[in-house]
Amino acid sequence: MKELVKEMKRRNPDVEKSLFRSIHNVQLDTLPGWKSQGVVHSFLERFEDD
Numbered sequence: 178m179k180e181l182v183k184e185m186k187r188r189n190p191d192v193e194k195s196l197f198r199s200i201h202n203v204q205l206d207t208l209p210g211w212k213s214q215g216v217v218h219s220f221l222e223r224f225e226d227d
Contacts, residue, residue: 185192208220 182192182196189195206221210217210219212218
C-alpha cells in the first residue's frame with residue numbers, strides 16, 4: 178500500500194488528502210462482517226438500538 182500511495186502521489190500530490198476524505202463517504206451497511214469464535218458479527222451491531 179505504501180508503494181501504491183507513493184506512486185499515486187507522483188501523479189497527484191493531494192492524493193493522501195483525497196484518500197482520507199473518502200473515509201467519510203463509506204456506507205456502513207456495505208462493510209463486511211467478521212467471525213469470532215464461530216459467531217458472525219456485523220459492523221452495524223455497534224449502531225443498532227437496544
